[in-house]
Amino acid sequence: MTVDRITSATLRAMKRRREPIVSLTCYDAAFCHLLEQAGVDVLLVGDSLGMVLQGQPSTVAVSLEHMVYHTACVSRVGKRALVLADMPFLSYATAERALQAAERLMAEGGAGMVKLEGGAAVLQTVGLLTRFGVPVCGHLGLLPQSVHQIGGYRYQGRDDAGAARIRADALALQEAGASLLVLECVPAELAAALSAELEIPVIGIGAGSGTDGQVLVLHDMLGLTPGRSPRFSRNFMADADSVSQAVAAYVAEVRSRAFPGPEQTLA
Structure with missing residues (x-):
């Protein structure tokens, strides 16, 4: 039986139906199969x-070669889920580099959409990418590729000026052609308001339960990340007998909007 691949149109339909979108990071074939199941x-x-x-201190050292390789590992076995690939640090610093990076991530890597960080810039x-048929996901709030510039992993949009800037950038990204938006580490009230205002789906991470969907880093939600996990995450393995059971619990709690709860939310 043929399974329909999820696309940006599918996600928009889910937003209209108020059906929460479930997302997790994925870097290889084995986890791709498990997460799709x-x-x-x-x-x-x-x-x-x-x-x-890789054990790097930030995302900055990740190359386009790394991203193409891991995207291909996932897309080779993926049948249903939308494969969304990050464009790595400075790979979209110029128009030429952005087109080349998107081409490789989609043509070689098999991505169905690419994600880049930032607003006005x-x-x-x-x-440009959307005019050439590349589906794009924006990313606002905490921008991991800019962590050295902003001085660490801090919540964004907590004052009026910051919130207004994120709202303006979100609307501008939608107008520029973005099909999806990730909001990371912003107050729940701001994220919920933007999700209601925007036509495109909004996926939150550390942004409360009022967005159109949720995403977590797989290793965080499985309790595999050394040290202290982000406050917006939760170890779903703590109450599970297997990885499959933990992922199923995460999917169920996102669908029911039980996750994130108050303890994972910045008001």
């Missing part, structure tokens, strides 16, 4: 692989 809608091949797989790039 559990019903995960969006597999994010994130540059977070630099930290959880990337609007022309988003417009």
Whole structure:
């Protein structure tokens, strides 16, 4: 039986039906199969692989070669979920580099959509990519690729000026042609308001339960990340007998909006 592949149109329909979108990071074939079996809608091949797989202190060291390789590992076996690939640090610094990176991630890697970080600075790039048929996901709030510039992993949009800037960037990204938006580490009230205002789906991470969907780093939600996990995450393995059971619990709690709860939410 042929399984319909999830696309940006599918995600928009889910938003209209108020059906929460479930996403997790994924970097290899084995986990791709497991996550699809559990019903995960969006597999994010994130540059977070630099930290959880490579032991890097940030995502900055991840190369385009790394991203193409891991995206291909996922897309080869994926049948249903949308494969969303991060464009790594500085791979979209110029129009030429952005087009080349997107081409490789989609043509070689098999991605169904690419994700880039930022607002006003990337609007022309988003417009360029979408004009050439590349589905784009924006990313606002905490921007991991800019962690050295902003001075650490801190919540964003907590004051009026910051919230207004994120809102303006979100609307501008939608106008430029973005099909999806990730909001990371922003107050729940702001994330919920933007999710209601925007026509495109909004997936949150550390942004409360009022978004159109949720994403976590796989290794965080399985309790595999050394040290202290992000406050917005939860170890689903703590109450599970297997990885499959933990992922199924995450999927069920996102669908029911039980996750994230108050303890994972910045008001």
